[in-house]
Amino acid sequence: MADSPIIAARALIKRYGKLEAVKGIDFAVERARCIGLLGPNGAGKTTTMRMVMGLATVSAGELTVFGVPVQKMDRQTKAKIGLVPQENSLDPDITVSENLAVYGRYYGLSAAVIAEQVPRLLAFMQLQGRASARVIQLSGGMKRRLVIARALIGDPELLILDEPTTGLDPQARVMIWKQLMELKKQGKTLLLTTHYMDEAQRLCDRIIVIDHGEILDEGTPGQLIARHVKGHVFEVQKPLPNGMADGSWDQEDIGDAILYYVQSPPDILNELPDDAVYLHRPANLEDVFLRLTGRKLRET
C-alpha cells in the first residue's frame, strides 16, 4: 500500500440533473505531495473535492481515498481528511476556540487532546490573541485562517484546500504558504485549488488543469510551461512588423497584440525589426492557464 496513491480517480463523473459538472476525469494524488487543481470558474474543482470528501455522491466512475472507495468510506478514513471549504462555514454563534473544540469533538478527539491542540493551532495560524472572540468579530483573513486551523484539528494526513487564500492580503498569503509548506514537509498530502498562479507555482509539485469538467493537461509547473508556452513571451503590439505574421511562429492573437512563445529570447530578437513595440517576460503558469482554457470570461 505504501506506493498506492492517496486519491485515485478513474473515469470520474458527476452529474447535477442534466448538467455534467465532471466528465470522466482520471487523476491521482500521491502521498506527501501538493497537487494543484486549476481551472476557471465552474470548471468542476469544488465538485471534484466534494466527491473526494464524500460530500457529493459519485455519478459514475471510480474514486478511492486511502484505497477505500468513497461510497464505502468509514470513520477511520474520514478522520484522516481535513477540508478547507471554498465558503467559510464557520459557526457564528460560538467563539474562535469553541469552533475548534467543537470540530475536535466531531473528529472524536478526547477533551485532553482538544485542550492541547486548540492553542497549538491558534498559534500555528497566528490567531492566539483571538481565542475568545466571536467569529463575527474576525476579519475575512482571520476567518480564513481559522477555517484552515479547523481543518487541522484531527491531525489529518490529507488536506483538501478549496481556494484557501482567496481574499487574503499578501502578508497572510505568504504566511499561509509557509505553513502549508511546513505541513507538506511533515508528510501531509495536499490537494489545492487556487486562482492565483503564483501560489500554484510555489506550492504545487504537480498541476492538473481542468475546464468544463475535463482535464486539459497535467504536469509540474515547469513541464506545463515548457509544453505550452516554451520559456519566453514576447507581446508584440499591432500593427505587426513585416515578416512576423507568417505561421512559422508559435503565436496567439489576443486582440491588439500578438503573443509569441519562444524557447530563448535570441530566437525572436534577431527577427524583430527595430521599430517593433514589444514587451518581453519569462513565461509563467498564467500564460499556460490562459492558453489552455481560453481568454473568454466565464460568466455564463
Next chain:
Amino acid sequence: MSLVPRGATYTTAVTWRQYLVWRKLLWSSLATNIANPILFLFAFGFGLGRFIDSIDGMTYLAFVVPGMIAYSAMFSASFETTIGSFSRYYMHRTWDATLATPVTLVELLLGEVVWAAVKSLLSALSVLAIGWVWGGIPSVSGALLALPVVFVASIGFACYGLVATSLARGYEFFSYFFTFWVTPMFVFSGVFFSIERFPPGVQVISWLLPMTHLIAVIRPLSAGLPLDPGWTLLHLGYLVALTVVAFLFAYAKIRRRIFD
C-alpha cells in the same frame, strides 16, 4: 470499548455544540421560559378560569397547565429544528462543515433532534414549576412522571420540524409550517378546552395531531387521575410511529439535497 455505541459520542458532540450556544443565551432563554407560562396562565387562569368551575373532573387550572406544558414543549422543539436547523444548514453551512468530519448525517440529525427535545424539556419543566406555584398541579409526582413522556413526544416535534427544514428553500416556508401545523395543534389538541366540544369530524383531525396524544397522557398524570393502560400504550405508540416516519422522511430528503 465503552458500553455506549461509538455513534453516540458523535451525536452528543453535535448536541454539545448546541449547548455551547445555549449557554451564552442562558438568561434570555430563562426569561422567556418563565415569562411565557406566566403570561399564558394569567390569561387562562384569571380570564377563562373565572367562568369555568371544573372540566373533565378537575379544576380549570389543573386542566390547562398540562396543556400548556405540552404546547410549550411542542413550540420549543418546532422552533429549534426549523428556524434553528435551517440557519445552520442553509445560511451558515455548518452542516456541510460537520459532514466533512467523521460525523454522519444520521448522527448530525439525531444531535439536532436530541438537543431540541432537551430544550423542550426545559420549557416543560418551567411551565410545570410555575403551574405548581400557581396551584395547577394536583399531583406533583404524576407531573414528574409526565416529563419523560414530554421528552419522547418532543423528539417527535423536533422531527416534524426537520421535515419542514428538509423541504424549505427559505425562511418564508416556515410560515406555512407554523400556520398549518403549530397553530392547529394549539387549537385542536385540547390545550385550553376539551376536544369533546368539537363535532366528531373535527375530533378526527384532533386525533391525527400528535400533541393531542401527548396531552391525553400527561393531563391525567398531573391531575392525579387514573390512566387507562391500553389507551396510554396506543397514544405512545402513535407518537413513536409518527416520529420514526418523520425522521426517516427528513433524513432521506436532506440526504438527497446535500449529497446529490
